Amino acid sequence: MAEENIYLTEKTQDGSISFKNLEFNESYHSIIGAYTEALHKHVLACKIVELAKSYDKKTINLRNIDNNAESSNSSEPIKILDVCFGLGYNSGVAIEKIWEINPEQRIEIIALESDIGIIQRILELEIPENYQDVHKKLTSLSKLAPKMEQGSEILKYEEEKLVITVFLDDARNSVKSLANNYFDAVFFDPFSPKSCPVLWTEEFIQDVVNTANTGAYISTYSSARIAKDGFANAGCELFEGPKLNRRNGGVLAKKI
């Protein structure tokens, strides 16, 4: 019997493609735009541009100290945790914005995602012009995905300046294997607390916050009480993220 398709294609208002998941009965992005949401609610909210500039400065200083350093690739990577990778928009836009500041910047992304099926759908996206290069890297991940069974553990894309490692498991398990105080920024993007409550518990939020470095931002799109309480109780200072088309911006947490 043919497998039931649980992904319904949705074209969003900025022209980027997303899906609705029929099992969760929820869209992967809001109608305003998958690309727009990734850019504003996650990448800009987490101050990725400022991070890239500060890493660039560090690299220049390093080069001035050590004239023998061959290139900026001897520098530290920017480290990002992408919780609920899905179609990879948040990681993709982060890479794009970092390389606009410094094309030599190394980037390490760890992503958590339980559904290999949605990663396979990256191949079906129509992508805005400025996002094409990064999209090619994400499709490389997606091309690996069909060869893997649900239950495989890791999907990896690796090149000189970029490593993306996707842990294919329930994020509640994979988060436990990550280092503490490690990431410069965290994109926290599960389905809503109503349809995916297991990823909005205090325990999971605490585990995620533990992986972030002091001062790192953790972006969400949700302004629900459970999100506010979860991040406040996990030791974060709370801000309001960009509103875009909503009445309230989501919780933007900063680890203190």
Ligand SMILES: C[S@@+](CC[C@H](N)C(=O)[O-])C[C@H]1O[C@@H](n2cnc3c(N)ncnc32)[C@H](O)[C@@H]1O
């Ligand atoms: C709102 S979507 C993420 C959208 C994504 N950031 C993007 O750019 O396309 C939520 C994602 O959470 C994933 N998910 C649901 N339950 C999960 C779990 N227990 N562990 C890991 N991922 C889960 C879904 O498969 C889905 O891809």
